[in-house]
Amino acid sequence: MENSGGNQVNAGQASLAGRYASALFGLARDEKQIDSVATSLDSLSQAMAESPDLKRVVSSPLVKRNEAAAIIASLVPVLSLDPLTGRFLGVLAKNGRLGELPKVIDQVRALAAGHRGETTAQVTTAHPLDDDQVAALKAQLKARAGRDVTIERSVDPSILGGIVVRLGSQMIDASIRTKLDTLAQAMRG
Numbered sequence: 001m002e003n004s005g006g007n008q009v010n011a012g013q014a015s016l017a018g019r020y021a022s023a024l025f026g027l028a029r030d031e032k033q034i035d036s037v038a039t040s041l042d043s044l045s046q047a048m049a050e051s052p053d054l055k056r057v058v059s060s061p062l063v064k065r066n067e068a069a070a071i072i073a074s075l076v077p078v079l080s081l082d083p084l085t086g087r088f089l090g091v092l093a094k095n096g097r098l099g100e101l102p103k104v105i106d107q108v109r110a111l112a113a114g115h116r117g118e119t120t121a122q123v124t125t126a127h128p129l130d131d132d133q134v135a136a137l138k139a140q141l142k143a144r145a146g147r148d149v150t151i152e153r154s155v156d157p158s159i160l161g162g163i164v165v166r167l168g169s170q171m172i173d174a175s176i177r178t179k180l181d182t183l184a185q186a187m188r189g
Helices: 016-030 034-050 052-059 065-078 083-094 098-115 131-145 176-188
Strands: 118-125 148-155 162-167 170-175
Touching (some): 016 083, 016 098, 034 052, 034 098, 065 083, 098 148
Antiparallel strands (some): 118 162, 162 170
16 A cells, blocks of 8 residues: 555554554645654653653543643643644544554654655664764665664663664674674584
């Protein structure tokens, strides 16, 4: 199945989160608001990562729909979210679907990247990357993928060092943890 942007629609969009993501992306595209919606979703994602209380409101089935809707509505101006994203969040809250929000955000990001002719790479490092490292990594991944690459960064100290990159169906694991595991396996025989 193809969307009107000509990009393949992934199987995940058949999910509930996928349907919501497709709806939000479609509205954003029709209203020429893709960038503002993407910026709002980034702000919201960052706020959820930084606020355990917000994360609880989004993920807890114990928070009543009307309470969640009121909390979300109060956050729209605080986080400077665009009106389309604000209305969308209200719909999610009223439908009791805020728990789908992290998946919706991921899928809208993927749809927006596809719309811009980009692909997304999930990059995990033991320590945060600086801007120069991100720029160099983008250039290497662009050469490998043959198109612009958006990088979603995460930090996981358990990999000890190195980098793990997931680019589409490819995974490049150059973490120290994996190298040590491989060495330990080889030593066992």
